[in-house]
Amino acid sequence: MLRQLGGVAPVSKLVDLGVSRYHLKLEVKAGTIRSVRRGWVALPEADPQLLLAASTGTILTCITQAKRLGLWVLHEDAPHLAAPHPHSEVKDRRGVIHWAQPVLQREPGALFDPVENVLDIVGMCQPFEIALAVWESALHAKMVDLQSLAYLSYRGRSRRLLEESQPYSDSGLETFVRVRLQWLRVPIEPQAWIHGHRVDFLIDGWLVLQIDGGHHVGAQRTEDIRHDAELMLRGYQVIRCSYEQVVHRWPEVQGLIQRALARGRSPAR
Template sequence: MDLRNDIRELGGLAPAFALLRRGWSYSALSYAARHGWVRRIRQGWYALPGVDELLAAAWRVGGLLGCVSAARTFGMWTPPDDRLHVTAPPRHARMRTAGDMRVRLSEEPDPRIRIHWRPCAPFDRFRATPVECIVDLAKCFRSEWVLGSLDSALALGLIRRRELLILLRRLPRHARWIVEAADAASGSFPESVLRGLLIRARISVRIQEWIDDMRVDFLIGDRLVIEVDGREFHGDHLGFEHDRARDAKLSALGYRVLRFSYAQVVYRPDEVLTAIRAAIARNDHS
């Protein structure tokens, strides 16, 4: 018998009772955990020794990795948030801290842990499904941020178009507009956020438009180009020079260019919308 192979066949995480049915004893499980052959994640649960610590932490707390934490493991664009999000059934007892299965969360509350109390469909032993992630994201973050996560989920094939109707029924009413707005062609998280801001402001815009040999992030009207830095930290010299060369070429072709940083779009949206509205009021778009 191979204990690690049995755990692997059970999805990488196995309850003690399932391993007992396969012929293992409690003493054998304890011996294997003490010697590092397997990991005891919490009382009565065993995982493979190389399990990702983030996944282990969620299960140690007492639920599935969910919301922004799980979305990030799927490669989805996510809002800026460093908390551990765990989805657990209502009235679930024996919640533990992320770092120690012996300490009850009720005894040592941790603001770095966000519990979503609801039934949740699992993607695997450790994580909620991408659809479940979007549902919880919509309860935690601004809708424009959630649109970024949904855009990337569509682009990665994690959520299919046919699932959008299901998602529409499950989203909070204030966030349902993102289903119709979702677009897999979006180029980055802040681009999705800005597109959402423009949609809600009723400003018509086209995305990923070609001008000469350049593809621009947004085009408003005939002449107003909006460019967004795709990363939170966008300061490398080559990237800076490339962006300015593009801006100069677009200006020479008769276009007005507004360029915004990640921080402006994500954290200071009113500042961005004010600048865009002012450009439209000056007829920079026509």
């Protein structure tokens, strides 16, 4: 039963399922399960993050839970945890503690937030473009949709994130680029299809911007080079940049785009 509950659970839930407290005490004494804190037990091999939440009386949320859900997260500086209620007392603070009123009520005994709460807290905690990348990652993965999110009581920056989010970005890098190029007075089409192939961005109808993540190696890299050549033969110009350039050397990428647009499209020969 404990394994079915994720490896960590309140004693009260196990008792409700028919396990006697006496049996639980015997199992703890034998070392087959462990006591996490008063009223909580876990398997010895239980998820360390769930153990952290259970032992501190908190809930995994924000970028920590976003990462657990497989969403795009730039970096995680420390575990991000939520107090069960805005006025809860959290004595053991191992990480970043969030006290906000959740958008969705939390089930008693929950150890992690639902994605709707995660997005709201990410919106309050992280810089705007990083938060937007997490939101768009959830939309792209179809964990949520804009229509259902619109009915929830998001406020402040979370409401702005809702209004600006799009479900098209394959990665947070594409979100960063879209936000950072909004000032350009030219049409920018993300995830554009050109002659049967998708490109990350089509700028002004002729300039292709491709962003290489960590998977652009080996056969993928070979296919990228072939596709770039095909695009250029068809009259497009291609700029390809890396994770390092987008995250840490953005002015370099922006300068390439500005110079390409200033020069204009090469005339067909």
